[in-house]
Amino acid sequence: MTPTRVPILNASGCLDALVAPDVARQFDTFVTKTVTPLPRQGNPPPRIAETDHGMLNSIGLQNPGIDVFVREHLPRLEGLGVPLWVSVGGFSASDYALVCERLDDHEPVAAIELNLSCPNVEEAAETAAELVSAARAATSRPLYAKLSPATSDIAESARSVAAAGANGLSLVNTIRGFALDARTLRPALALGPGGYSGPALRPIALACVLACANAVELPIVAMGGVCSGRDAVELVAAGASAIALGTVLFSDPFAPACIRDELEAELAARGLGTGSEDRSPAVASPLPAGA
Amino acid sequence: MRRECLRVHGVEAVGPYALLRLERGELEPGAPGQFFMLEAPGRVLPRPMSLCQAPPGELAFLVDPIGPGTRALAALGAGDAIHVLGPLGIGFDLDVARPLIVAGGIGIAPMPYLAGALGGAPALLGFRSDLHAQAAALLPGAEVVVEPCLVTELLPDDPGDVLACGPEPMLDALSEVVPGAQLAREAPMACGYGACYGCVVEVDGRYERLCVTGPVLREAA
Numbered sequence: 001m002t003p004t005r006v007p008i009l010n011a012s013g014c015l016d017a018l019v020a021p022d023v024a025r026q027f028d029t030f031v032t033k034t035v036t037p038l039p040r041q042g043n044p045p046p047r048i049a050e051t052d053h054g055m056l057n058s059i060g061l062q063n064p065g066i067d068v069f070v071r072e073h074l075p076r077l078e079g080l081g082v083p084l085w086v087s088v089g090g091f092s093a094s095d096y097a098l099v100c101e102r103l104d105d106h107e108p109v110a111a112i113e114l115n116l117s118c119p120n121v122e123e124a125a126e127t128a129a130e131l132v133s134a135a136r137a138a139t140s141r142p143l144y145a146k147l148s149p150a151t152s153d154i155a156e157s158a159r160s161v162a163a164a165g166a167n168g169l170s171l172v173n174t175i176r177g178f179a180l181d182a183r184t185l186r187p188a189l190a191l192g193p194g195g196y197s198g199p200a201l202r203p204i205a206l207a208c209v210l211a212c213a214n215a216v217e218l219p220i221v222a223m224g225g226v227c228s229g230r231d232a233v234e235l236v237a238a239g240a241s242a243i244a245l246g247t248v249l250f251s252d253p254f255a256p257a258c259i260r261d262e263l264e265a266e267l268a269a270r271g272l273g274t275g276s277e278d279r280s281p282a283v284a285s286p287l288p289a290g291a
Numbered sequence: 292m293r294r295e296c297l298r299v300h301g302v303e304a305v306g307p308y309a310l311l312r313l314e315r316g317e318l319e320p321g322a323p324g325q326f327f328m329l330e331a332p333g334r335v336l337p338r339p340m341s342l343c344q345a346p347p348g349e350l351a352f353l354v355d356p357i358g359p360g361t362r363a364l365a366a367l368g369a370g371d372a373i374h375v376l377g378p379l380g381i382g383f384d385l386d387v388a389r390p391l392i393v394a395g396g397i398g399i400a401p402m403p404y405l406a407g408a409l410g411g412a413p414a415l416l417g418f419r420s421d422l423h424a425q426a427a428a429l430l431p432g433a434e435v436v437v438e439p440c441l442v443t444e445l446l447p448d449d450p451g452d453v454l455a456c457g458p459e460p461m462l463d464a465l466s467e468v469v470p471g472a473q474l475a476r477e478a479p480m481a482c483g484y485g486a487c488y489g490c491v492v493e494v495d496g497r498y499e500r501l502c503v504t505g506p507v508l509r510e511a512a
Binding site for chain 2: 013041051054247250
């Protein structure tokens with residue numbers, strides 16, 4: 001695979017590399033579905049609903065728990081030959097610390113993404129900064145804080161997680177939305193609300209990336225409705241140093257290779273991607289190994 | 292897993308349904324009961340469809356135009372082209388001694404291809420109206436009932452190896468009376484290849500992705 005000046009990752013929860021390894025190998029780094037301390041069955045179905053310009057999901061962090069993940073999944077993921085980030089979730093600071101500690105001595109885990117903002121499960125009582133701080137104390141791995149766009153001041157969130165020890169930001173998670181069944185006017189999803197993703201999220205992600213790039217000097221993995229190289233280059237221009245793809249994988253599992261080519265062409269045509277041009281200083285910060 | 296842009300050969304009305312005929316390209320038709328993800332023009336997500344017929348050089352899908360995605364598919368015309376991913380999932384186990392096809396409504400979709408692969412099989416079909424029952428023409432020789440009569444009322448005492456597709460209440464009723472039946476289930480799907488965890492169904496008390504473990508599930512015998 002040709003190295004990309006702007007790495008392309010998958011958004012956590014949007015790809016199972018063990019079921020679709022060829023899809024995962026298109027990425028510079030594979031990001032796992034969120035792992036929690038204990039196994040989670042996830043939310044009842046229906047879990048997804050399409051809307052006119054995006055989709056809602058309410059998966060509910062279905063995962064095997066850290067014990068099974070480390071014992072059974074991690075060795076197989078390491079065998080893929082793709083650099084690996086693990087997404088970590090929980091319901092308290094001690095949950096985040098526990099999972100991060102379990103991953104700390106696994107060399108192939110190039111970074112940990114802290115899912116601080118899943119809209120489909122109960123939130124931890126602590127602030128994002130407190131969760132990052134707990135994770136920071138538990139691991140020396142690079143930590144990426146995944147933030148919600150549903151906040152009045154995401155730049156302030158970025159400053160607080162940076163101060164707590166985050167090495168980078170993942171922007172943005174899905175935003176809570178709701179859909180009704182057109183015929184019955186009942187909730188389309190079993191639990192009502194869900195996380196909204198897809199093309200409609202892109203301008204929101206763009207605003208968040210720009211605000212955070214101007215607020216902190218951390219590398220930013222940007223995601224939210226990217227469907228083309230043009231979409232990706234806009235996020236780079238706003239300050240992203242890497243791009244992640246989510247919903248587009250559902251309609252086209254082979255989109256990453258195409259978007260990579262388009263992005264390379266866009267970067268070359270605009271003279272971007274060298275880390276020295278008039279973008280946010282955040283772009284100049286290097287990603288950890290593997291990204 | 293393969294994805295191609297396929298040209299539309301034609302769309303034919305079959306009662307209220309639309310039979311969407313696509314060029315086959317390099318895609319394999321797969322096993323009966325497997326499915327494909329069809330790009331629905333103008334929509335964010337593709338739609339899962341099991342293969343209805345596989346004449347040489349073609350893949351044909353029976354579409355029930357009940358929502359924006361299926362209506363967009365039914366509105367396609369000859370010369371249009373859509374992206375198609377597949378075949379996906381696990382289809383029917385054809386190694387059966389006494390097959391009996393049972394289908395309700397749009398659940399007839401995979402049965403013409405299945406019947407062909409079995410070299411013919413008796414079939415029981417149920418529909419909600421005479422208009423819908425016009426789709427029975429896709430499976431000549433089938434026994435057909437229209438509501439209020441239910442297809443399960445036609446089941447013989449010893450139904451043999453039931454291979455079924457249809458609305459959930461019909462499949463649930465079959466699972467009660469026919470242990471070991473192969474039931475093609477349906478669920479909203481975003482990706483069709485195990486990525487999104489959106490299409491789970493409860494299997495033995497756990498949520499399993501229907502696109503990975505199904506869509507054809509065998510009931511415990």
